[in-house]
Amino acid sequence: MGDRVRFRRFVQRLAVQEPLKVVFLGGSPLDGQSVSQSSESHLSHQIIAYLQSINPKVKLQFTAIPNVPLSYYSVFFDAHVDKDADLVFIDLAAEDPVYLQDGNHQIHEVLFRRAMDLPHRPPVIELMFQRQSANYTLARPEFSFTNGDYLSMLSQYYHQPWLSYRGVFWDDMVRSRAGWEKSEFFAADGVRPTARGHRAMAELLAQMVRREAKLLSTREPWGEDEETQLHRPLIGPLFENVSTINPGGLLRGQKLKEAADGEASRGFKWMDGPSDAAQGQGWRAREAGSRLVLDLDPADIVPLGPENINQAALVYRRAAQGVGSAMLVCGRACNCSRTALEGSREGLLAQAFAGVFKVAATGPCRVEVLTSDEGEFLVYGLGVLTDMGAVKPLV
Structure with a gap:
């Protein structure tokens, strides 16, 4: 204890x-x-x-x-x-x-x-x-x-x-x-x-x-x-390099809002709630066929170079019912497979979930979210994960 x-x-x-x-x-x-x-x-x-x-x-x-x-x-x-x-x-x-x-x-x-x-x-x-x-x-x-x-x-x-x-x-x-x-x-x-x-x-x-x-x-x-x-300050880390490693980066809140291409997107509207709440802000659609286009430059959030990035994730709402589903696809300078984003499933608690997918980014890339059925679909964040090559092994 x-x-x-x-x-x-x-x-x-x-x-x-x-x-x-x-x-x-x-x-x-x-x-x-x-x-x-x-x-x-x-x-x-x-x-x-x-x-x-x-x-x-x-x-x-x-x-x-x-x-x-x-x-x-x-x-x-x-x-x-x-x-x-x-x-x-x-x-x-x-x-x-x-x-x-x-x-x-x-x-x-x-x-x-x-x-x-x-x-x-x-x-x-x-x-x-x-x-x-x-x-x-x-x-x-x-x-x-x-x-x-x-x-x-x-x-x-x-x-x-x-x-x-x-x-x-x-x-x-x-x-x-x-x-x-x-x-x-x-x-x-x-x-x-x-x-x-x-x-x-x-x-x-x-x-x-x-x-x-x-x-x-x-x-x-x-x-x-x-x-x-x-209220005493947090002690220093147990393992080496914890304060310097960079496992990835996340766009949420205002940065997620600015990442959207308004002209190419349709059906999604910005939800402006409390910024200190994890799911207070995001992009919301309620109709099938809605499209959200997000431009992501990995170098802006992970200063390790695109060669260190091997996965990305989209954070979205999931619940037992009432939540729509979508498909995620990659566009410009971004190589990834199509990823299904399941919104509703019996027995789920309401939560922010994640579609994690492998990605090869050679520079600023474009990610598209296409809703496939009726129901509210909420996007809370988009980010990348590095291969953790900057992490020094413990041996």
Whole structure:
């Protein structure tokens, strides 16, 4: 639990029923393929329901993108997380590479630091669901030292909680004791949790809240020294080069507005909302056949040269119903495959999603979004991801 100051402050604000925003940034385990996002069994539903039973002013901001590049959230953070977030869950252990000494752990720390540096000083809680099969861990025994240990080191370094199956009931699970078999907690892929797996993680969080609430009301009340600690400057990074690497760049807000070619576009109108909200501004269309043309010069946002760029992403709204779909195509000086942007799917929570696609940009390029059916289609951001060649390996 580290020094617990941030989490204690969250629990204190929860108890006095202040408005609170809880953020989930997820990958494969939370995307809903084994347990629907809108199901009462899903982790986000259980945690929000529990917190709202204490404080009805708790709100959810949710994103789960399967198979997302690890660098994605560190670059597109502002398109998914509001500035007033009060608690941030990060579920990207499945996307973090298993190789122990890998520069990608630095990219994970970039994301971690961005969340830690938010104005409300939220606690940042890493979630570690998945087990690692033998062929996925370089022949190490199952549940031995894995990438999850690097995530735990990161949490410990910043004095933040870290919730892990392996850290809580490893002994029972690895021995396949009755009721604790791996199949009880994981889908067949060994990554996505079952309904019971979601419940187990939610209960771990509930236990943390109950324990901290008891301490705050008894022998460890909130003190002035903790208020000082809460606002102390963020310590320097754990891994090398974290402050200098450049995993990519994002156009959103006014820059996204200026990137549109008004003459070539049709049917899309600018939505001008609060600039400090992740999805407060963007381009919106409501009719099939609408067209949004965006001009993107990678050199303007990633000063590494176009040869370092190998992926791009368009951030758009997704929900269970009422959201249209679209097709993304590349034009001038931009080589990429057509990418389908699915808007609605049963069981989804409303969220900012991303269409990630490989791209070869030789200079300023043009991206077109063509809506294919009726329904509201919202575009919140467009950006690029580098090959992270500038990241110095840890070995």
